[in-house]
Amino acid sequence: MLVVRRxxxxxxxxxxxxxxxxxxxxxxSVRIGVAAPRGVQVLRGEVHDAVARANAAAADAFASEPExxxxxxxxxxxx
Amino acid sequence: MIRTHKTxxxxxxxxxxxxxxxxxxxxxxxxxxxxxxxxxxxxxxxxYLQSLRTPALAFPVIxxxxxxxxxxxxxxxxxxxSVGIDTIEPAVLVVVAAAGSPPxxxxxxxxxxxxxxxxxxxxxxxxxxxRYSASVIVAPAVxxxxxxxxxxxxxxMDARENSHRPVADTDTA
Numbered sequence: 001m002l003v004v005r006r007x008x009x010x011x012x013x014x015x016x017x018x019x020x021x022x023x024x025x026x027x028x029s030v031r032i033g034v035a036a037p038r039g040v041q042v043l044r045g046e047v048h049d050a051v052a053r054a055n056a057a058a059a060d061a062f063a064s065e066p067e068x069x070x071x072x073x074x075x076x077x078x079x
Numbered sequence: 080m081i082r083t084h085k086t087x088x089x090x091x092x093x094x095x096x097x098x099x100x101x102x103x104x105x106x107x108x109x110x111x112x113x114x115x116x117x118x119x120x121x122x123x124x125x126x127y128l129q130s131l132r133t134p135a136l137a138f139p140v141i142x143x144x145x146x147x148x149x150x151x152x153x154x155x156x157x158x159x160x161s162v163g164i165d166t167i168e169p170a171v172l173v174v175v176a177a178a179g180s181p182p183x184x185x186x187x188x189x190x191x192x193x194x195x196x197x198x199x200x201x202x203x204x205x206x207x208x209x210r211y212s213a214s215v216i217v218a219p220a221v222x223x224x225x226x227x228x229x230x231x232x233x234x235x236m237d238a239r240e241n242s243h244r245p246v247a248d249t250d251t252a
Contacts, residue, residue, distance in 0.1 A: 039102065039163035039202075047208050051190040052107025054213040055203075058138050058176035058187065 085134035087127070088117070098131055099199050103162075106190060106203050111136065114201075116172075125175065128192070141217075143171025143191050151191050151206055159193045162202040166195035174203075175217065184218040 004012065012020040017037045024031035034042045043051075084093045093115050104111045105128075113131040124145070130136040143150060151158065155169040172192040176185050189211040194201040 038161070041103070041162065041202075041205060043205055044208075047189075047205060048106060050208075050213045051187065051203070051205060054176065054185075054187040054190070055105055055107050055138065055174060057178065058174045059136055061176045061178050 084115075084129075084131060086117070086129050087135055087137040088129075091117075093131070097199070099128075099194060099201050101201050101203070103202060105138065105192075106205070108136070116140075126172075128172070128174075139175050139177075140172040140192065141175050141186065143173045146173060146186070146188065146217075150188065152210070153206075155193055158191075158204045158206075159195060159202075162193070162204060164193065164195045164198075164200055164202060166197060168196075170194040170196055176214075183216055185214045186217045187213045188215050189213040 006012065006022045008022050008025055010022055014020065018040065019035040021033040021035075022030060023033050036042050080095045081092050082095060083090055086093075097115055099114050099116060101112045101114060103109065111130050111132055114128045115131060117127045117129050117137070124141055125139050126141070128138040128140055143155075151171060153161075155171050156167065159166055159169045170193070172194060174187040174190070174192070176187075177183065178185060188206075189208060190203050190205045190213065192201055192203045
């Protein structure tokens with residue numbers, strides 16, 4: 001992993017199309033801006049991991065497929 | 080071209096023209112870029128996104144339209160555009176998982192799948208985490224005794240027309 005020291009306003013460029021800019025440095029956190037091309041999602045790490053875990057759980061768990069009729073009934077309720 | 084593929088449900092004949100390309104893969108599965116949407120028996124709510132790269136991998140999904148008229152926000156057209164998919168009529172799929180005992184159905188409303196059925200392109204897009212969760216209970220599930228052993232009747236499902244066209248006669252019922 002590349003570790004570099006940056007100041008506010010300085011950038012990191014990933015490939016040719018992704019730019020990361022340090023916009024603010026606080027005592028316990030930094031604020032950064034990310035510019036990426038359309039089609040590249042920029043996600044907080046914990047959000048990415050939560051979705052990845054949900055996907056993995058879904059792929060692993062469908063041996064216990066639900067009864068469709070109950071599914072439809074509850075889907076109606078949450079509309 | 081119709082070819083025989085290994086799937087989570089055994090050997091199936093799948094029309095290659097029905098494959099859906101995920102340029103960025105599914106989240107957490109970046110290498111999985113080619114899927115086909117398989118529908119279960121007639122009347123079932125849950126369909127399956129079957130990987131054409133990894134036979135054992137299939138994601139159960141439901142039609143995002145069943146979640147509600149206001150789901151998702153932003154609109155599917157805006158979401159599609161945000162990832163470079165330009166279509167006026169995107170389909171929305173939501174990944175679901177059955178878990179617990181008795182089984183309960185959880186939907187990942189945080190990250191729906193937007194499908195351009197015409198171009199056969201799709202992306203899983205993350206919405207606002209402050210508004211949506213990756214694990215929302217949508218139904219208590221009733222486990223059927225033979226779901227894991229039964230060779231189900233499947234058909235390629237066209238996400239746009241939601242048609243059921245049988246391609247493999249694997250029905251043992």
